[in-house]
Amino acid sequence: MPGRIDGQDIAIWRGASGQVHAWGDRCPHRGMRLSHGFVRGETLACIYHGWQYDADGGCDHIPAHPNLVPPKTICATTYSCAESDDVIWVALRPTDEKCPSLAGLRGVRSLTIDAAAEQVASHFGQAVNAILRLGTADNITLALQPMDADHCTAHALSDARADRTDVSRWLEHQRRVIEGQPA
Numbered sequence: 001m002p003g004r005i006d007g008q009d010i011a012i013w014r015g016a017s018g019q020v021h022a023w024g025d026r027c028p029h030r031g032m033r034l035s036h037g038f039v040r041g042e043t044l045a046c047i048y049h050g051w052q053y054d055a056d057g058g059c060d061h062i063p064a065h066p067n068l069v070p071p072k073t074i075c076a077t078t079y080s081c082a083e084s085d086d087v088i089w090v091a092l093r094p095t096d097e098k099c100p101s102l103a104g105l106r107g108v109r110s111l112t113i114d115a116a117a118e119q120v121a122s123h124f125g126q127a128v129n130a131i132l133r134l135g136t137a138d139n140i141t142l143a144l145q146p147m148d149a150d151h152c153t154a155h156a157l158s159d160a161r162a163d164r165t166d167v168s169r170w171l172e173h174q175r176r177v178i179e180g181q182p183a
Contacts, residue, residue, distance in 0.1 A: 002035035004147040008092055010079065011035040015042040015055060022090040023057060024077030034076065044076075087143060087155070100131045105141055105157035108167045114179050117144045117152040123178050138162035140170070 002025060003010040009025035011034035021044070025033050032048035039045075043052040043060065051074075052061040059074035080091045084099035086107060091097075113120055121128040121144065132142040139159035146152050154175075158167045176182065 002033065003090070003145075004153075005090060005092060006146050007148045009033070009035075010090060011037070011044070012081070012088060012090070013037075013039055013044050015039060017042060019055065020081050020083050020088050021055060022079040022081035022088070023053075024079075026077075027051060028059070028074050028076060087157075102131075102141065102143075102157055104160070105139065106160050108156040108158050108162075108164050109171060110153055110155045111171055111175055112147070112151060112153050113175050114151055116150060117146040120144060120152055120154060120178055123174070136170075138167055138170075140167060 001012050003012050003022075011023045011025040012020065014020050016039070023034060023044070025035050027034055027046040027048065029046065029051050030048055032046050034044060034046060036047045037045050038047065040052065042055045045052045050063040051059055053076050054060045057076040057078040058072060059070040062068055062070055080094065082089050082099055085102035085105065087099070087102055089099045118128045121132060124132055124134060126132050128144070130144060132144060134140045134142065139162065141157045143155040143157065144152055145155065154171065156167055156171045158164075
């Protein structure tokens with residue numbers, strides 16, 4: 001699936017073993033989006049020419065040259081990622097930070113907002129942070145993902161007992177208010 005973090009396009013995929021991977025969303029061969037590709041076991045194949053990349057990002061098969069061992073220099077850009085409490089976390093730079101605990105919460109929906117992450121945090125009276133705990137009756141928590149200078153994605157999580165439709169409508173209302181649209 002495609003993603004975008006701090007202006008960087010990302011392809012996020014899960015191998016047959018369940019391990020999650022986050023890579024730059026461009027095939028090293030011809031620049032096609034890897035997020036349009038397909039997973040075969042523990043490899044991600046580009047949909048354009050079928051080049052296959054192993055879990056470490058190295059090209060391990062070129063269909064047009066099946067007997068060729070691809071050079072080690074052909075590799076996708078890989079990023080650190082981890083899955084914690086059913087949320088996938090991606091770091092564009094090496095980090096020792098631990099994933100925030102979101103235990104007891106469940107994902108409701110993700111919504112792109114035409115505003116910087118700082119503006120969204122300010123709307124809720126909080127400093128910009130990856131996690132905004134809003135203290136609502138439904139225990140709504142937003143994981144903010146900056147996409148670029150003018151856009152972010154808000155991933156809404158809530159208490160498992162909360163009505164998902166109500167939380168989703170609340171988030172949509174907040175998006176309209178933040179973007180200056182009629183509520």
